[in-house]
Amino acid sequence: MNGSLTVLGHGSVDWGLVAIFATVYAGMFLGGLPKLRLDRTGVALLGAIAVIPLTGWSVTEAAQTVDLPTIVLLFAFMVVAAQMRLGGFFGAVTRGVGALPWSGPMLLGALIAVSAALSAVFSNDVVCLAVTPVVVALCRQRAMPPVPFLIGLACAANIGSAATLIGNPQNMLIGSMLKLHFADHLRHAAVPVVLSLVMLWVWLVHGTGRAGWAERAPPALNGHDTPPFDAWQTAKGLSVAAVLMGVFLFTDFPRELAALIGAGVLLLSRRLHSAEVMGYVDWSLLLLFMGLFVVNHAFQTTGVAAQAVAWGATQGIHLHEPGTLTLVSVLLSNLVSNVPAVMLLLPHLGPNPQEAGMLLALVSTLAGNLLLVGSIANLIVVDLAAKQGVAIDWRQHLRLAAPAALGSLGLTVGWLVLTR
Template sequence: MNLLPDLPTVNLLGHDALDLGIVAVFAVVYLGMFLGGLPRLKLDRSGVALLGAIAVIAITGQPVEDAARAVDLPTIVLLFAFMVVSAQMRLGGFYTAVTRRVGAMPLSRRGLLAALIAVAGAMSAVFSNDIVCLAMTPVVAQLCLQRRLDPVPFLIGLACAANIGSAATLIGNPQNMLIGSVMQLPFGGYVRQALPPVALSLALLWLWLAYGPGASHVQAPEALRPTELDPDDAAPLDPFQTAKGLLVAGALMLIFLFTDWPRDVAALVGAAVLLLSRRLHSSHVMGFVDWQLLLLFIGLFVVNHAFERTGLASQAVAWLAGHGVHLADPGPLLVVGVALSNVVSNVPAVMLMLPHLKGEAAGVTLALVSTFAGNLLLVGSIANLIVVDLARKSGIEIDWRQHAVTGIPVTLGTLGLVWGWLSWSA
């Protein structure tokens, strides 16, 4: 994460008052991360982070260009580029076609669960878990209702599989992109470390859903009927656009695995190639870019950097180390990572922890732990909330209790697998 030089700032407050103001803004921003907004204000997490950044700039009196240096631009560029790649695949009908192809297979309930978990996990490793959930949820819900299968286990499995699968690479989710960029983790080295626990965790998820407590209830309620898909979700497969997107995504994966080219630059070139189209208007593709998430990152970069400069975070980490608790050690990192990820969400949690970690092992552990922790509670991951919201539009209600029956044991089991694998491979 970029560190600002100690440039002169224009502020009318004393040093202590300035630090107090920054701490107050930081506390309000992270309260917003916890609550999903601020009480009585129509602000979501992105709005809170943006206003927090503005407040920090105003309090410190630093020039805007100096505050901008706190933003890790390679992370923002990489995130934007893969949003464009994912938009290409969705508009080309790829996600819908793959999901329908799986649903058309003559599989048993357990076989269908296994296939959907594998597909969601694999696609999330390349195209981002949130996008995969956004595209697959309506189709999975429709397929389950057509087969008269209870859709809830399938939809919860989709969310959990997308979260788990996204941990396999440094491009599968926003927090992994951030960790890979800031800590300069090698793409291939990370995949080799992450793939075994991810594969085992997907298998564990299937075992729980196929043979766990809820496996005996397989019939969909009689009141539920398949609904029509939105036009974007029902788009027919466009072989050319899909092939174009797959070619770019495959080329980027090869570049990341076998070259030292900057990942952000390569991804940006790939996005530019996809935007050069005679069929898909650039404004349509850009409409699928999650600008809110990009603003969230930018705002948190500025707020977190200002808080780091107060020295309070470093003092807290030093105090813990003085009492034998070293944040970079696997045990404390796992506990703190899981706790923070479920309190303020995994992206803000990773931003808080990154300045105090060093080394590839710590980066791999943080990426796996912060991602797997998103399955613990319904509010622990944006992917979970996307599935729940889209399921509700199909008349399917998924509450926190239903999610917890799968989320809690699966998260504890997968974190145990991560701990065992990292301990064995160390």
């Protein structure tokens, strides 16, 4: 293999890496590769395997391109979220909201607030997985239209997750690689997140022309299967989550180490088998991250990305400027999804990467509400709803969610510019 690399020459290797990079990101856009039974994770993993011989790296050298603190933090919070799901916490909270003697619009507001708050701590994807079936069942019980509630759930989960550096995978990545301070991010993000949630509720209730509100819940097809509420397991998970939040907010102790210790405490259980908890860990997402780290690092060695950024600067296009970064982040997040988009943009944030990184964390997350494919949380809600007999297509999502997404993006950029 080394001989082959010498014959090919440096330029040929560079173009090979560019071709692999382009193929991998085409897979991110398409959700896989045509005529092959590969999802995004499979594409990223095969891309990582392919670049190793082209770069001449050893497996150890390839592994060193992976940002281990990000992977550890993501894994640890998957364990914390698994504890809360197995304890029946998310279902119990949702049923508590549904039991309130309020009108449909007021219940929607409560669901938006609760979903956002939970997502800021336990991640948007986890909340959508646990809450969607319960929301559909509650809409049936109270004869309320499910579509505004489900779109409200997905959008609120995305918006709420933007508030913290643990609310979603891309924020964990940004916070870990740029060493952002947890409390600083929360302080800057809190106002635009809260205003965006209010805007979402106002739009869904008053600005949609009652689109979807005239519908009625369909007849029950499948029962929702959520774990029963377990007060002890819930209290255990909430205690660990509260301690971790305190550590993140008030100390400089490494977040990934604190989260890993918390996950270890939760795995010490006489009632929940560790294999059951590990079954809720999204190993596919962890592999996606690792594959993209390897592919992106190999692509950086070609110099193509740096040359493109330098050329853009000669044309007056600077990624560190709020308007440019917002536009590029929104476009990329809805083309290849927000995690790959963030990985592409992180090395090119200019002279003040911490400030640009905070904007990137907010914008890449809020952009997920624009299109149905813009966020995994959206797809989770739509897929689970379909299994319960509630169909939501991309047109419905665009009509109900996109105006709120654009409004929240404009509001966020304006707020951050005013408070610089």
